[in-house]
Amino acid sequence: MEELLTPISQTYRSSNQAGGDLLSLANTTKAPAEPQPGFQGSTPEQALEALKGQPGYDDLLQILKWLRDGTRGTHPFDIRKPNPQSAQIVHVLVTEIVPNYWTLLKESSSSQKKSQPVDLLLAGLQSIGGLNAALTYIRALLLEARKDPKGLKHSPATPNLVSALDLVACILKHNTHIQSIWHAVSSTEDNAGKIRALGQDFVSSIAGGKVVSLAAEAEDVLHQAGMLEEPSWVANSKLYAEWLGNNLVDWARSNPSSGDLKICADLTGRGLKLGHSDLMTKILFTGLVLNDEGQPTFAKLLDLLSSADQRKVMLIILKLLSSEYLSSDETDEAIEDYPAVWAAASALQAVVGTSSVRKAQLITWLTGATGAGLGETCGIRRAALAALADDKEAMFSVLESSLGLLGDQLYIKHSPMLQQEAHAQVLLLSAGYVHRKSPIKLNVLLRSSNFLNTISNRIGASQERAKFLGMVVGEALSGLIHNEDKRLNFHMDMTDSGEGKWYKSLVSVADKVGPISPLKSQEIPKEKQAAPKPVKETPRPAPKPARSMPQSGFIIEEIEDEDETAEEEDDDLVAYAKPDSDEEDEDDDPTLINRNKPKAPVYIRDLITYLRDTENYDRQKLALTTAPVLIRRKANNGTEVSAHAEELATLLVGLEDKYELDNFHGLRTQGMIAILVAQPQKMARWFAKTFFDGDYSLSQRASVLIVLGISGREIAGFETSDYSDVASFPSKKLPAKVEKHYEPSAPGNRYISGSTSLKALPPNALDSISQSFSQAFLAPLAAEAADAATGPDVLKLSSFTSRLQQQQSPSSAGPDSTSRTKPRGVRAIPNTTANLLATSFFFPLTSRFQAALHSASATKRGILFEPSLLTLYLKTLALLLHAAGPSTLALPQMTAEFWDLLLGVRAHCVGEVGVSGAVLFGLMALLDVNENDSRGLCQRHGHEVVESVEWVSGVFDRTCGGDQGGNGEENQVKMMAAGVLIRLREMVEKYRALLMGDMIGFA
Structure with a gap:
């Protein structure tokens, strides 16, 4: 019978009342009780026994005060010191006291000002043991809640998760708690071995990801149970990384010892792997590097990191400076003294410090095949070179490496143009520094074969932009050491243009390391502004109903004939349209109608x-x-x-x-x-x-x-x-x-005006455009003449000759198809449009994609290679290339970059029909734009032509080898593969002599 009884309340009595009889208890209600002394223990054993005995609220406060006094040195027992006794007390506090008293302690703390009861509890739990005990308790509650047959909503472990999660958030609340937790452990231990082991445990608990993962799992359980009132910050990895960075900044500013600095470095290294390394590095940079007193500490902190972590921090800081502080166009247009560049140079010099490792990493960033701030302004390159200006050997190494890189034929052919422009700027800037420091070295370098090969390879390149960079580099470097009559001058309009003069003026730039205050002044405006709170508009009083005109006794009405009325009406008089009904007027309750609607913005x-x-x-x-x-x-x-x-x-x-x-x-x-x-x-x-x-x-x-x-x-x-x-x-x-x-409907009108009705943009707008372009590309290849019974199989290579004959016959295709011999429509657009599409649209997309492939962020690479996004990215590039047209001066460079990119993503086409279709669509755009330069394609891109034939042939065989019916997307891929394969094989057969070397081993 006992298991059928459920208690509805519990009453706790003090120990002196437990031994009395019932009659004596009745008398205690009449007379006032004498004040009881409460907990008077003096040993941890007594405190543990009292906690296990279900103490009352007052007794609990006495126990917690005694434990807090131990942390202040009043008595020898310190609960924060790891030992068996403190571990038992912490376990009881977390698993028994917190579930029963956490809500009461927080409510009491909010009502009091001086003594906070919840702080008494946290004083004993803000330690490594307390944090680990709380995390272990959460893990046990999660296991219990998920295994409960009653479900999450009715599990008794679910309410305890709320208090346990809140406890972890309170233990790690302030920006000084990491420092205080570690000092509580290190100050009580003298053994170096134990301190080292505790340090590893401390770093693993704080920055190992256990807190965020367990808190997020607990939030998920509470959300499923419907008990999650407010998300916790410890379950948000971004907020947790921000909290960790702020703690490290405060700790580093307090002049830590060498041991504490080693712990900070370990926390930084583990924190960079939490997934928000950019945010954490930004907090450390703004808190230490932009603070003159924290610069030496930041350099020492980096010295304790691994070489890979130092490189990651260096790259993030370079990107942060370029995007946050040097993103103004003034750094590109003006070459005079610019305070922000000087301040960025000072920051970089503080980051590099005296470390040879970071200096070598900065040189590698300037001269590497994927570095030099691709797509960023010239200001970051000026700042990086100014930070190295005092080192002659480093500057000459930058100049020599940049010169050799720009003259490499493979680099000229396959590197993105934005990257080549960045390295050309580094070369010109470094040449100016070397000329001012040691003009003899520059003179010797310009007389070497390395310089001559660079200029000759650049001039002989097929890309106009590559030639331009080679000519401006040659004229600028020659102008440093030669007189006016002997200096190199190509007498070209492009080198004498505004852009050419700007490039040649880079050799005269002499930046210096200046004060860092300009970067501090830009901190506030660069921060993301919070959205302003909406202003509550006071509703206007409802208008009074209009008075109706009294009806007279007679109504005079004139009735006209409809035919006469139609003849007398003036055509210029347009009748008023019937007013649209107001959606809000349809509400049954007139008080809910909002008459004070905002007006449309005019500014x-x-x-x-x-x-x-x-x-x-x-x-x-x-x-x-x-x-x-x-x-x-x-x-x-x-x-x-x-x-x-x-x-x-x-x-x-x-x-x-x-x-x-x-x-x-x-x-x-x-x-x-x-x-x-x-x-x-x-x-x-x-x-x-x-x-x-x-x-x-x-x-x-x-x-x-x-x-x-x-x-x-x-x-x-x-x-x-x-x-x-x-x-x-x-x-x-x-x-x-x-x-x-x-109007378009008028016969004989050549002017077509746009429709005045605004149509919604379909979500698959690019897909519709690409599909129409594919049909236009495949129509001359007998796409419309395919037999419905065989489908795309008519495009197989066995009927290659017959289909070529059909292409020459006007009647072979459908009535809507166009012959390949017919000239295509010519667009009357200025030539500057094609250059704009190449430099501002196409090249930034391709260049940044190549840079992202070599990025240290695995998350960024995973996002880029998501199938649907990669498909849309390739289609966008193909449409931009087609929009630029065959008259684009930068078409050879655009073709080279896009073809390399298409062949580079072939591995991601396996099992993804959409990605395969996007790659085929890109090849179609390449062949269509370069239709009049097939010989040039085979001459400059013979290897790519052969590889494309082999890959497209494999795609066609795989799609045709399965079910002959297939779905619509597979049929489209078959059709596109067949069309691209026909065009490529035509080029191979026609220019076999040019491709002979590339066709070795090609069947």
Whole structure:
């Protein structure tokens, strides 16, 4: 019968009442009780026994005060010192006291000001033993909760998880707790061996990832049980990394001993592997390097790290300086003294210190095949060279290595152009330093064969941009040591242009190490601004109902004949349209109708305010619907768009569909397209950088690619946006009477006006464009003449000759197909558009992809090779290449970079039909744009042609070897593979002599 009884409450009595009889207990309620002394123990055994005996609240406070006094040195027992007695007491506190008294202790602490009961408990648990005991308890509760047959909601372990998780968060709350926890252990131990073992345990517990993983698992269980009230910061890896970095900064600022600094270095090394190394390094950099007193400590901290960790920190700091402090265009346009560059040089010099390892890493970054700040401004390269300016040997090593790298033929042919430009800038800057320090060395170097080979290889390159870099380098270096009559001068317009003069002026740049204060002044504006709180609008009083006119006794009505009325009506008079019904007026409750709606923004600053107000539905909807038209209208009128372009793009890229608006993604994409079309040269590079470096989701990165692809085609003249017509001012439109004669429906009209109805952008806009392009490419190859019974199998190589004959017959293809001999439509666009697409759209995407492949971040590489994102990335590059067209001067370089990239991702096509289709689509774009230069392709890219034939042939055989029916995507891949294979084999057969060396071993 006892197991059927369930207690509804428990009452605890003191020990002196336990021995009395029931009659004496009745009298105690009438007379006031005498004050009891409480816990009066003096040994840890007595404290442990009292804790196990279910003490009352007052007795518990007495025990906790006695344990706290031990941590202050009042008595010899310190619970923070690891020993069997303290371990038992900590275990009881965590597993018995915390589940029963945690809520009461926190409530009592919030009501008191001086003495905090919860601090008494934490004083004994802020140690390695206390943290490990709490983590072990959470692990046991998780195991118990998941194995409970009653489920998570009814498991008794689930409520205890709440208090245990809150306990861990309180143990690791402040920025000085890591330091205090370690000092509590190290101050009580004299044995060096024990201290070393405790240090390893301490580092593993704090920075090993156990806290974040267990806390996140506990939050998941509480969320499933419906008991998670507020997420804990210890379960967020980003917040935990930020807390760890702040703790390390505070500890390093307190002049730690050599032993403590070694512990800080171990924590830093393990913390860099938590997944947020950029954030943690930024906190250490701003807290120590930007603080003059912390610079020596930071250098010592780096000396204790491994060589790989030092390299990681160095690369992160270089990227941080370039993106956060040297991202202004002034560093590229101006070569005069620039304080921010001097401050960055001072910061880099403090980071390098006296370490030869980090100095060698900085030289490797400047001269490496994947370094020198690819895609960043010239300011970071100026700062890096200024930090090495005092070392003559290091500067000459940079100059010699850069010269040899720029003259390498394989480097010229296969390296991204942005990377070659960065190394050319390093070469010119370092040549200026060497000339001022030791002009004899520069004179000897320019007379060597290395310099002559570099210039000759550059001039003989097929890429115009490679020739340009070689000529400006030759003229600039020759101008340093030769007189006016003897110096090298190619007398080319490109070298005398503004860009050529800027490159040649780099040899005169002499940066120095200056004060670091300019970087401190940029800390506040560079921080991400928090969204302002929405202002609650006071509702206006409801309008009074209008008085109805009294009806008179007579109603006079004139009835006209419909035919006469139609003849007398003037055509110019347009009847008013029926007003649309207000959605909010349909509400049954009139008090819920909001009559105080915000007005549409008319200035860019108002649009930014609306986008930031994420708590206001009406403002969010108005901002999204107004942004495309407003940005296009303001693009060429004033500086509103150019001054706020990056801020607008940042808000739109990171905007979330909080209210599930209709066509949210289409409107958001159109807003980003409007920004990019308004400022293409600046914002195309910004979007490319955001795609690789931004902290965004896969869908947000995909939207960036869609914006780049569609905007590039719109700039090139392939796509027209309905928003461009709507955004134009009325003064630029024809009168209504005249415009109707130019409607598309009017016969004989050559002018086609854009539709005034705004259409939603489909989510698969790039897929639709790529599919239409594929059909246009395959139509001359008998894609439309395929037999429905056999499907794509008619394109097999066995019928190769017959299909070539059909291509020459006008009737072989369908009525909608076009012959390959017919000239394609010529777009009337300025030649600068093709250069813009190459330099601002295409090259930043390909160059940053190559840099990401060699990045130390495995997360970044994993995101890039996600199948759907990689497919969209390759299609975007193919459409940009096609939009640039065959008249692009940079077409040879674009072809080389894109072809290398396509062949480099072949391994990721295995098992992924979408990626295979994207690679085939890229090859189709390459062959289509270079159609009139097939001989040049075979001459310059013979190896790539042969490899592509072999790979495409394998794809075609694999897709045709299985089920002959297949799904739609597989059939499309078969068709594309067949078309690409036919074109490639035509080139191989026609230019077999040129490809003879590359075809060795090719069957």
